[in-house]
Amino acid sequence: MTHRALRPAKVLLLAALLGSGLTFSAASMAQVSVNIAIGVPPPAPIYEVVPAPRSGYVWMPGYWDWDDHHHKHAWKKGRWERERPGYIYESPRWIQSRDGWVLVPGRWDQGGYKDKGQKDKGHKDKGYHCPPGHAKKGEC
Numbered sequence: 001m002t003h004r005a006l007r008p009a010k011v012l013l014l015a016a017l018l019g020s021g022l023t024f025s026a027a028s029m030a031q032v033s034v035n036i037a038i039g040v041p042p043p044a045p046i047y048e049v050v051p052a053p054r055s056g057y058v059w060m061p062g063y064w065d066w067d068d069h070h071h072k073h074a075w076k077k078g079r080w081e082r083e084r085p086g087y088i089y090e091s092p093r094w095i096q097s098r099d100g101w102v103l104v105p106g107r108w109d110q111g112g113y114k115d116k117g118q119k120d121k122g123h124k125d126k127g128y129h130c131p132p133g134h135a136k137k138g139e140c
Helices: 003-028
Strands: 057-060 063-067 072-076 079-082 087-090 093-097 100-104 107-110
Touching: none
Parallel strands: none
Antiparallel strands: 057 079, 063 072, 087 107, 093 100
């Protein structure tokens, strides 16, 4: 066999290898989310003094996360995150299910609920959140 006869086979082999590599790369970028229900409700939110607003940023308020290693809630401090034009940030929140308490992670929602014909649940004030009970005390 000559080198010219092997050339199409080499091209096909190279194309197959590149194609399979791209397929595996795309699959490895998938995200997995697991929600675990716990029997202990989260503590009351911790009041955080929100730093002065930063242009082009959204304040992501702190929240109680679950520390599986220590089997207790752990406070995650609030932080500034670069805003995403066309998106509204929804803070993490705990919901009570029939199996226990589940943390719904924070996320960026494109256009918010208003664009979906539902009640607007997005933060109109670019992500600021006053913990329950603090507004009545004049702390927000």
